[in-house]
Amino acid sequence: xxxxxxxxxxxxxxxxxxxxxxxxxxxxxxxxxxxxxxxxxxxxxxxxxxxxxxxxxxxxxxxxxxxxxxxxxxxxxxxxxxxxxxxxxxx
Amino acid sequence: xxxxxxxxxxxxxxxxxxxxxxxxxxxxxxxxxxxxxxxxxxxxxxxxxxxxxxxxxxxxxxxxxxxxxxxxxxxxxxxxxxxxxxxxxxxxxxxxxxxxxxxxxxxxxxxxxxxxxxxxxxxxxxxxxxxxxxxxxxxxxxxxxxxxxxxxxxxxxxxxxxxxxxxxxxxxxxxxxxxxxxxxxxxxxxxxxxxxxxxxxxxxxxxxxxxxxxxxxxxxxxxxxxxxxxxxxxxxxxxxxxxxxxxxxxxxxxxxxxxxxxxxxxxxxxxxx
Numbered sequence: 001x002x003x004x005x006x007x008x009x010x011x012x013x014x015x016x017x018x019x020x021x022x023x024x025x026x027x028x029x030x031x032x033x034x035x036x037x038x039x040x041x042x043x044x045x046x047x048x049x050x051x052x053x054x055x056x057x058x059x060x061x062x063x064x065x066x067x068x069x070x071x072x073x074x075x076x077x078x079x080x081x082x083x084x085x086x087x088x089x090x091x
Numbered sequence: 092x093x094x095x096x097x098x099x100x101x102x103x104x105x106x107x108x109x110x111x112x113x114x115x116x117x118x119x120x121x122x123x124x125x126x127x128x129x130x131x132x133x134x135x136x137x138x139x140x141x142x143x144x145x146x147x148x149x150x151x152x153x154x155x156x157x158x159x160x161x162x163x164x165x166x167x168x169x170x171x172x173x174x175x176x177x178x179x180x181x182x183x184x185x186x187x188x189x190x191x192x193x194x195x196x197x198x199x200x201x202x203x204x205x206x207x208x209x210x211x212x213x214x215x216x217x218x219x220x221x222x223x224x225x226x227x228x229x230x231x232x233x234x235x236x237x238x239x240x241x242x243x244x245x246x247x248x249x250x251x252x253x254x255x256x257x258x259x260x261x262x263x264x265x266x267x268x269x270x271x272x273x274x275x276x277x278x279x280x281x282x283x284x285x286x287x288x289x290x291x292x293x294x295x296x297x298x299x300x301x302x303x304x305x306x307x308x309x310x311x312x313x314x315x316x317x318x319x320x321x322x323x324x325x326x327x328x329x330x331x332x333x334x335x336x337x338x339x340x341x342x343x344x345x346x347x348x349x350x351x352x353x354x355x356x357x358x359x360x361x362x363x364x
Contacts, residue, residue: 009248010283019323055269060329068332083329085318087268088247090285091134091222 003031003076006083014039023082028059029072031082046084056087093119100192104146117306118146122192124305127151127214129202129230131178133290134220134244134297136168141298143186147305149194150186151214154178155201165287202226204349207233216301217241220294224271225352231256231264232349235340240304242297249286251293251319254312254331255300258340261313266334271352289321 002022007015015021021038025031036043048054059066060083066074076082096104096115107113107121124147128135131154139150156178158169166178173181179197186195198210207229211217217239219230227243234241235258243264245252256263296317303309315328339346 009250019320054272056272058268058329063329065330065332068334083318083327085252085316085329087224087272088245088250088252089222089224089227090246090283091130091132091220091244091290 001078003078004081005031005035006081008084008086010086011042011045011084014041014045026075026077027072028061028066028074028076028082031076032072058085059083060085100146103190103192107145112308113306117308120305120307121146121302122148124216125149125151125214126216126218126301126305127153127211128218128220129153129226130220130222131166131168131182132156132162132220132222133165133246133285133287134294135218136166136182137291137294138218138220138244138298138301139182139186140168140189141295142301143190143193143195145298145302146190146192147301148192149196149214151196151198151210152179152182153198153200153202153210154182155199165285165290167291202229202233204229204351207349208237211237211239214239216304218297218301219243220297227264228271228352229349232339232346234258235263235265236347236349242300244293244297246285246289246293248283249289249321251289251296251317251321253293253296253300253317253319254315255304257311257313262331262333263337263340265339265346266337267316267331269334269338274353286321289319292319292321 002024005021005023007019012019023031023034025034032043032046046057053072061074061076061080104118107118108115126142126147128139131152142150158173158176158178158181160174162169168182168185177199179199183195183197211233217234219227219241221227238258240257243254300312303311314331316331318327335342
């Protein structure tokens with residue numbers, strides 16, 4: 001079953017144009033490490049050089065922003081939906 | 092004593108006036124409403140068009156750009172013969188032709204930390220339909236510092252985002268995304284493309300939020316981010332808590348003056364796309 005991760009359009013070129021990937025892990029950090037293994041380059045789009053979550057990319061577990069939970073230590077379980085949502089500026 | 096509606100106003104706005112939530116009193120609020128649109132492009136065009144049709148009495152338009160042929164696939168206020176004309180002039184002409192009741196004020200200018208406060212103070216609600224991060228953060232900070240409600244809308248390829256900000260009552264754009272990305276990390280519309288109609292969906296949703304605020308009806312999109320995926324035709328909302336440590340609207344703000352971030356998104360020409 002695993003956790004469904006929604007990949008935003010700008011990052012889909014790293015996932016072979018997939019908008020959704022299924023991943024395993026018990027925290028958001030695990031998920032992203034797992035994704036990086038399958039789709040190299042994804043992690044650096046989410047974390048900065050200092051290893052902190054970038055401030056213009058949000059991660060939601062279901063409807064909740066992990067910055068207001070336990071950051072990338074936020075736990076996830078099978079059936080959760082995780083969304084990666086970058087800021088967009090077009091108008 | 093308020094001036095009564097003229098007969099043609101009663102007919103023009105009859106489908107509004109029929110709504111118990113609007114009525115004559117609500118329509119009068121719209122006619123007295125003052126809305127500033129930052130950007131007369133993809134988002135600003137459909138938003139301004141519907142606000143004009145709705146009879147919002149004063150519309151301010153901010154854009155320093157001229158119409159380009161590549162704009163016409165989504166910027167519906169501009170026609171083929173307008174290529175090369177200032178966007179605010181082209182937009183004003185269409186809006187006044189649609190509804191002679193309204194007054195359109197044009198600002199052929201780019202907002203900066205020096206100018207924005209003096210412009211927004213004349214308006215009730217602000218619509219951010221700009222196309223670059225520096226302007227978006229400037230609009231957010233200026234609206235928070237002056238307590239002006241505003242509608243945030245953003246589009247990219249097949250995606251849209253929407254949020255309404257009521258300063259201090261709910262989260263601001265910096266509560267959602269604390270800082271803009273550094274130059275070059277996120278491609279702009281010119282580089283990445285945009286399905287034109289996505290601008291319509293989000294721009295019209297912004298107009299809807301503005302009308303609700305002016306009328307004082309319904310529940311504004313405060314504390315929630317609407318995420319639109321056109322390819323899957325899916326609308327989702329996620330929760331946006333107010334960040335008590337927000338640099339501009341938190342309990343101990345560190346931003347007390349406006350910032351001009353380096354403009355990096357425009358590749359020349361299309362500045363308020």
